Amino acid sequence: MRKIAITLRKKDDNMTFFMNQTYFLWLLPYFNIELVVPRGNHQYKDIVERNDLLLICGGNDINPFYYHQKNHPSNTIEDPLIETMDFALLQQFYHAHKPIIGICRGIQVINVFFKGTLFQDIPSISQVVNHSHTHHQIKVIDKTFLAKYFPHQSQVNSFHHQNIDNVSPLFHINAISEDGFIEGIENHQIIAVQWHPERMDKNYQETFIHMIIDFIDQNKTSDD
DSSP, X not given: OOEEEEEOEEOTTXXXXXXXXXXXXXXXXXXXXXXXXXXXXXXXHHHHHHOSEEEEXXXXXXXXXXXXXXOOTTOOBOXXXXXXXXXXXXXXXXXXXXXXXXXXXXXXHHHHHTTOOEESOGGGTOOSSOOEEEEEEEEEOTTSTGGGTSOSEEEEEEEOSOEESSOOTTOEEEEEETTSOEEEEEOSSEEEESSOGGGSOHHHHHHHXXXXXXXXXHHHHHHO
């Protein structure tokens, strides 16, 4: 069984690390899961070596300091321990040429780490589509890895108020919302989406799992 590392999050009580149960129930039948907590030395070499893939999951907003902007007053900034962990794990898995999946906050972490930027608050820019606690249509871009598994027009859930603005030059866009916001990016080693596949229906969840497995196997083959 393939092994994946998943980033934990921190509750507001400043005492408890956690992972949402939806991720656990979705992934457990298919993978051995290692939950990752922050380390003071920011070194995760043993985790990189033990696991086939890193999954950066949802969470609070990234501190806009990292993409050279001032904070929007409505933002709930992620704990610095989590922020540092996400960036360190991303860097170390990427340099080890191991695949990475980003979900919701995960796509934003990935884009910012590789010198992209974010819209800090979608409703202040556009209210054509509600992106918070709802569903909307996306267009999956042809000839991407994502397009091998999902139709050109798809409906996805939406639990975010931030979004990619400038895409890192290391990525291709693989999905766009009906109101023109970037919903997915990818390259040979990373696939990241703004929606939550673990909260979609069973068929969608299983298809996304098969995509992850194929992505792991493709990256193993390319390293051989």
